[in-house]
Amino acid sequence: RKESSAASDVYKRQMLHRVMGNPIHSIGHACESEALASNRCLAPSQSLSRHAMDEPILNIEERAAINAGRWFSTLSPSLRHDILRCAYVKRYRDGELIAARGDPPESWMACARGAVRVSSTSLTGKQITLTYVEPGVWFGDVAMFDGEQRTHDAYAHGDTTALCVARADFQRILAQHSELYEALTRLQARRIRQLFGLVEDLNTLPLRARLAKQLLHLARSYGLPSLADGNEIRIGLQLAQEELAQLLGASRQRVNQELKSLERDHIIRIEPGGLVIRNRQALLGIVSSDAG
Numbered sequence: 001r002k003e004s005s006a007a008s009d010v011y012k013r014q015m016l017h018r019v020m021g022n023p024i025h026s027i028g029h030a031c032e033s034e035a036l037a038s039n040r041c042l043a044p045s046q047s048l049s050r051h052a053m054d055e056p057i058l059n060i061e062e063r064a065a066i067n068a069g070r071w072f073s074t075l076s077p078s079l080r081h082d083i084l085r086c087a088y089v090k091r092y093r094d095g096e097l098i099a100a101r102g103d104p105p106e107s108w109m110a111c112a113r114g115a116v117r118v119s120s121t122s123l124t125g126k127q128i129t130l131t132y133v134e135p136g137v138w139f140g141d142v143a144m145f146d147g148e149q150r151t152h153d154a155y156a157h158g159d160t161t162a163l164c165v166a167r168a169d170f171q172r173i174l175a176q177h178s179e180l181y182e183a184l185t186r187l188q189a190r191r192i193r194q195l196f197g198l199v200e201d202l203n204t205l206p207l208r209a210r211l212a213k214q215l216l217h218l219a220r221s222y223g224l225p226s227l228a229d230g231n232e233i234r235i236g237l238q239l240a241q242e243e244l245a246q247l248l249g250a251s252r253q254r255v256n257q258e259l260k261s262l263e264r265d266h267i268i269r270i271e272p273g274g275l276v277i278r279n280r281q282a283l284l285g286i287v288s289s290d291a292g
Contacts, residue, residue, distance in 0.1 A: 056089055062112035062135075062161050069110070069136030071187050079177045086169035092156035099154040105143035107164040111135050114160030115222075115237055119153050129246045132157060132237065134221040141184055144170050158238065207250050209290035211258050212283040214248060215268065219277050226276060232269075233277040 058066065066072060072080065089112075092098055098116060109116075116133035130152065133139050143150065144167055165173070174180050201210055218235045226232035245255040259275075262268045267283060269276040277283065 058089060058112055058161070058163065062163075065135035066110055066112050066163060069138070071138060071183070071190075072110070072136065075183055076177075076179060079173075079179055079183075082173055082177065083165060084163075086173065087163045087165050090162045090164055092160045092162070094156055094158050094160075096156045096160075097153065098156060098160075098162065099150055101150055101153050103150045105140065105147060105150065105167060107140070107166050108138065108144050108170050109140050109165075110138040110163045112161040112163050115157040116160060116162070117155045117157040119155065121153070127153075129243045131247070138187075141187070202249060205290050207248065207254060208258050208261070209287050210248050210250075211244075211255065211262075212286040214244070215275065215277060216280070216283050216287070218275075219280065223277070229278075231278075233280065235275045235277065238274055 066084075067080075072083075075083075090098075092114075101121075111133045113135055115135075116139075118130045118133065119127045120130055121127055133154075201213065205213075215235070218237055218239075219233045222235050222237040223233040224236045226234050241256055241259070242252045245252040248255060259268065259270060263270055265282070267277075267279045267286075269278055
């Protein structure tokens with residue numbers, strides 16, 4: 001079945017900006033490295049109370065998410081140290097604007113907790129979700145080089161912590177660590193490969209398989225063991241069906257139909273608080289059968 005042309009256009013834009021590193025940055029004042037050296041300390045583990053939201057350093061879980069990031073973990077210890085030494089922390093409430101379209105590129109960012117929802121606004125004024133930046137992922141590096149304005153809005157999806165490096169500090173790190181040039185080149189190459197893969201999925205896979213792949217990705221990034229059944233995985237990221245549909249380039253009605261079908265097959269469970277993966281192997285089977 002063919003997707004609507006409007007949904008496909010949204011999906012293609014979403015894929016492009018998901019993999020190419022949106023120029024999205026924190027709105028805050030640049031801080032000198034030495035003044036921020038205290039950020040190397042860790043705060044005790046704590047919930048996002050008002051005190052925690054005001055805490056200027058990463059807590060243990062946030063620091064662990066940054067260090068475990070697929071790209072960041074490949075950097076040399078000295079480069080990681082200098083990046084963290086220069087970085088400052090910004091915390092946002094659910095739905096709070098992190099950056100607005102048209103803002104100048106002030107900092108390079110990583111998500112340390114929660115998620116960053118990258119969105120665009122249609123001609124009718126409707127917000128369209130393009131992607132979510134998950135914990136451990138760095139973004140906005142392209143704008144650090146070309147200096148162009150941000151092209152999309154970024155909002156906190158749930159209580160969110162961002163780690164920021166001011167552009168001046170980013171340039172100093174580049175001057176001191178030639179390794180960073182090569183590392184960022186590898187990062188861009190990976191994003192381009194992902195772009196081709198996503199375009200291929202859009203043109204070759206049915207919606208059921210694309211939905212299965214998206215649910216597996218969400219389970220890897222935000223999966224929490226179910227207290228009721230250790231074999232089940234609860235997706236911690238709260239997504240409305242409309243937001244999930246926008247990520248897939250499909251209508252909400254069609255995504256709802258596919259979700260209901262997966263639930264009837266006992267592969268997932270739809271709950272008021274979100275989705276639960278009941279049979280991960282079945283999702284993998286859907287993807288592999290349609291890909292073959």
